[in-house]
Amino acid sequence: MPFDLVRRSAAVCIAAFLTSLAASIAAAETDETHAQISLLPKYRQECAACHIAYPPGMLPAASWQRILGNLSHHFGTDASLDADSVGQISTWLSANSSGEAGARAAPPEDRITRSTWFRQEHAEMPASVWKRPMIRSASNCAACHTRADQGNFSEHFIRIPQ
Ligand code: HEC
Ligand code: HEC
Incomplete structure (x- = not known):
């Protein structure tokens, strides 16, 4: 050649x-x-009253099952539901989770905010920022991710309240 x-x-x-x-x-x-899967209506209805409907792919199935199995003691509050709703939501979350047990380790307390990937993505955030009155908690995704309720966490739609 x-x-x-x-x-x-x-x-x-x-x-x-x-x-x-x-x-x-x-x-x-x-x-x-940008994964914007359409949410089970029941999930949006029952699980987005106090915080956003967290994307199911952000936790492994085992974490969702534990959370749904203990709603009367839900991170310091009572989020109890009827058994039929619990069953539907649990099945749907597990099917759309990040995987079966072992595929991805369950984070401490089954919190998204304590996952390794979450800590890496937010590593540059000074601890004091999480405590600002408009934010209060890392769990409050929508305080900074302006389209979190649509399942969109793109960096293009982040605004950090002062
Ligand atoms: C009555 C209010 C309420 C309802 C209803 C509710 N939650 Fe929560 N949830 C909370 C509170 C309070 C926290 C803790 C927030 C914090 O630490 O700042 C929380 C935290 C969480 C977390 C952990 C967030 C993190 O830090 O990573 C998950 C996951 C979660 N909820 C899922 C659900 C699911 C699934 C449902 C529906 C079955 C639900 N929640 C319904 C109040 C509620
Ligand atoms: C105090 C503001 C704040 C809160 C609250 C917050 N984030 Fe973030 N998030 C950020 C910033 C800043 C970045 C980094 C963006 C970058 O690297 O350009 C980020 C990055 C991310 C990314 C990666 C985005 C990308 O395009 O690479 C994801 C996914 C994410 N956050 C999810 C969440 C979830 C889920 C919650 C709630 C459980 C949450 N965040 C709470 C500020 C926040």
Whole structure:
């Protein structure tokens, strides 16, 4: 093969590789931050009164099952529901979770906010910011993620209250 042709085909190869790399990065980013699955109406109705309807993919199935199994002692409050609703919501959350037990370890207290990935994503946030009156708690996603209620955590829609 003449040298020029080798060089050109190498360039084509690299370009193709970069294009596919960019596409897979974009896809991964979309999966993680823009995944807007449509919520079970019952879940939105019963679990978005005190905080946002947290995206099911942010916890493993085991965590959702424990949370749904203990709603009368729900992070310091009583969020009890009838057994039929509990069953429907638990099944749906588990099916849309980040995976079965073992696929991804359950975070301490079954809190999204104590997951390794959550801590990494928010590592640059000074501890004092979480305590601001408009924020109060890391669990209050919507204080900063202005489209959290739509399941959109993209960095384009973050505004941190002062
Ligand atoms: C009566 C109010 C109320 C209802 C209804 C409620 N929750 Fe909560 N939930 C809370 C409170 C309070 C916390 C703790 C928030 C904090 O620490 O700042 C919480 C925390 C959570 C967390 C952990 C958030 C974190 O820190 O990562 C999850 C997950 C959760 N709730 C899921 C649910 C599900 C699922 C339902 C519906 C079955 C539900 N909640 C209904 C009040 C409620
Ligand atoms: C005090 C403000 C604040 C709160 C509250 C908060 N976040 Fe964030 N979040 C941020 C900031 C700032 C970033 C970093 C954005 C960046 O790196 O450009 C971030 C990043 C993220 C990312 C990665 C976004 C991306 O495009 O890479 C996810 C996912 C996320 N947060 C989810 C949550 C969830 C879920 C909650 C609630 C349980 C939450 N956040 C609460 C401020 C906040």
